Each structure stands twice: as C-alpha cells, then as structure tokens.
Amino acid sequence: MLAAVLYGQENFRLESVPDPVPGAGEVVIKVAAATTCGTDLKVWRRGGHAKMLRPPTLFGHEASGRIVAVGENVLHWQVGDRVVANNSAPCMNCFFCQRQEYSLCPNLTWNNGTFAEYLKIPAPIVQHNLLPIPDDLPHALASMTEPLACVLHGVARSNVKAGDRVVVLGDGAIGLMFVAALAHGVRGAEGQRGRGAEEQRGRGAEEQRGRGAEEQRGRGAEGQRGRGAEEKRNKNVLK
Numbered sequence: 240m241l242a243a244v245l246y247g248q249e250n251f252r253l254e255s256v257p258d259p260v261p262g263a264g265e266v267v268i269k270v271a272a273a274t275t276c277g278t279d280l281k282v283w284r285r286g287g288h289a290k291m292l293r294p295p296t297l298f299g300h301e302a303s304g305r306i307v308a309v310g311e312n313v314l315h316w317q318v319g320d321r322v323v324a325n326n327s328a329p330c331m332n333c334f335f336c337q338r339q340e341y342s343l344c345p346n347l348t349w350n351n352g353t354f355a356e357y358l359k360i361p362a363p364i365v366q367h368n369l370l371p372i373p374d375d376l377p378h379a380l381a382s383m384t385e386p387l388a389c390v391l392h393g394v395a396r397s398n399v400k401a402g403d404r405v406v407v408l409g410d411g412a413i414g415l416m417f418v419a420a421l422a423h424g425v426r427g428a429e430g431q432r433g434r435g436a437e438e439q440r441g442r443g444a445e446e447q448r449g450r451g452a453e454e455q456r457g458r459g460a461e462g463q464r465g466r467g468a469e470e471k472r473n474k475n476v477l478k
C-alpha cells in the first residue's frame with residue numbers, strides 16, 4: 240500500500256509498504272478520510288512525539304473507513320462495517336484507569352498510520368474505542384470524531400448555561416466547533432427554535448470573529464482575570 244512514513248523533523252515520504260494484516264483482536268480498515276490534527280503538524284515539525292510515536296513510523300491518527308479484514312477473536316465487527324477509531328485506548332488496569340481517569344493512563348495504546356491506504360487498528364482500540372458510523376454520516380465528517388469529542392467534553396466541563404455570553408479564543412477547527420456547539424446547544428437554544436439552524440450558525444461564527452476573540456485578545460489578561468465574557472456584557476450595559 241501507499242503510506243506516509245515519518246523519518247524525522249519535517250521529513251516524511253510517501254512510500255510503498257506491506258499491506259497490514261490483522262493479528263488477534265485487530266481489524267484493518269481501508270481509509271476513506273484522514274484529517275490533519277494540530278498534533279500531526281507538531282509531530283512533523285519536531286520529528287516525533289515522546290509518547291505517541293518514534294520515527295521511522297507510519298503517521299496520522301484521525302480517520303474513518305470501512306473494515307476490510309478482521310483478526311481472530313474479534314467478536315462485534317465485520318468486514319464492510321463503516322467505522323471511526325479513536326486515537327488511543329487506556330489499559331483499564333492501572334491506578335488511573337481504575338478511577339476512570341483514562342486520559343492519565345500511562346499505558347495508552349496509540350493508533351498511528353492513518354495517512355495510508357489501509358490502517359491496522361490495535362486490539363485495545365478495537366475493544367474500547369472503535370465506533371460505528373451511521374449510514375447517513377459521510378466519512379469526512381466522521382473522521383472528525385476525536386476533535387469534536389474534545390469540544391463536547393470541553394463544553395460539558397465549562398459549565399456554560401443557556402443565556403451566557405462566551406468567548407472562544409482561536410478560530411481553528413476546534414475553536415469553530417466550539418462556536419457551532421455553543422450556538423446550537425447552549426447560547427442559541429432559544430433563538431434556534433425561532434430562527435432556524437442556518438441563521439444561528441452564521442451568527443455564531445460571525446460574532447465570534449468580529450467581536451469576541453479579537454476584542455478579548457486586545458484587553459488581554461485583564462478581562463480574563465475579571466469575569467471574562469460576562470464582564471464585557473456589563474461594560475456594554477453601562478455604556
């Protein structure tokens with residue numbers, strides 16, 4: 240198969256490598272869509288990642304595709320299933336895993352090699368972090384599951400409530416997904432019913448770029464140290 244192999248700092252090459260063969264508990268997918276994460280850019284610039292991978296290595300960790308081969312002892316997946324694999328899986332045994340703090344697990348299994356025609360998914364990921372894709376969800380959107388999950392987790396942790404004004408710093412993929420999630424689910428919860436999703440989507444992003452992040456950046460830490468977006472509202476009211 241054709242695959243991107245990372246050799247070191249800003250050095251990766253498209254090469255022919257052997258097609259992956261699934262071992263026990265593993266599956267192989269034909270990659271349909273693979274996205275470039277900010278982490279991929281960092282790994283490419285630095286020539287590696289302390290935990291995730293060491294060159295020379297297959298590279299990339301966000302993708303969706305269709306299962307083309309299953310290994311022994313794979314119970315719930317079949318050839319032909321459309322799936323997206325998250326980029327890691329916890330060991331489920333260590334101190335942190337037993338407290339359900341999976342992101343702190345020191346024994347994570349990583350999923351590397353999405354920039355290729357085929358991807359072998361390690362057994363722990365098949366077991367814990369492989370997800371089916373609904374028929375009506377395109378592969379390109381499904382491949383963004385991991386960053387979207389980070390956003391939804393962030394929204395849940397941020398304790399934002401309906402009616403709050405919020406500032407999202409940064410308008411990259413993650414920042415824009417935050418804006419979309421907040422415009423649909425929280426801040427726009429009332430407006431959306433009346434005005435429809437399209438308008439809401441437009442307003443969310445627009446407002447963000449025009450008045451949100453920039454103004455906030457200008458005021459810098461001062462605004463943050465106070466009450467952030469809420470402080471802004473109060474100042475506007477006083478004017």
Ligand SMILES: [Zn+2]
Pocket residue numbers: 276277278300301326385386
């Ligand atoms: Zn990622």
Ligand SMILES: [Zn+2]
Pocket residue numbers: 329330331332333334335336344345346347
């Ligand atoms: Zn663990």
